Amino acid sequence: MTEQQTDLKEFWGQVIEKVKEGDINLSLWEALEAGIPLIIEDDKLVIGFTPANMKHSGYLSNPGNAATIRRAVEAVAGKRLQIELIEGDTIASWEGVKERAAAAATHTERTAQVSIQHKGAAARWQELAQQIRELYYDIGGREQPLSHARFLIKAIPLIAETEDEMRAEDPQGEELHERELDRIFDRIASLCGMPGGLVALEYLRYKGSRKKA
16 A cells, blocks of 8 residues: 555545544445545545445435535545545546546537537538529529529539538538438429439439549
């Protein structure tokens, strides 16, 4: 046992004695004695429990008991310390807890970033849908097949350009992009009175020819 561990053990023993000066609470006392002080880090007192004793942590986290313990810790330490209860009775256990917390925080941050990207992409697709609608109504003789063809000749490159931009900005939004493309094709099909599948086919042909070029 290192000197720091010895000091912590003595410190925790004093905390337990301070708690025992209050009302009799055998369950709380037993739970405190099952706890193993591991480290004081960044004003945080880390108390570990072996897997078999982890059940005792519930007594320490109970709001009433937690307040009693905080007061005892502050009285012994001379300052307020946050108490962290973990499963594991070694410093390595604590390091593992921190690593998992950091990984979870990173995952949460990435998820938030992806969500923001998705929202931005969805707004851009909606903007494109409006552009397609305006493009259609700007074409004269809209009821004529030739006008529909001219409309498609202008709309399809615009869609392809937007798709490329959206996939570059939000590469993880595959499902979103596919769904919005389908909606665009359905909108064009409705405007031109033609099957959506045919619109999609012409779009894929355009993209295929662009790759060959």
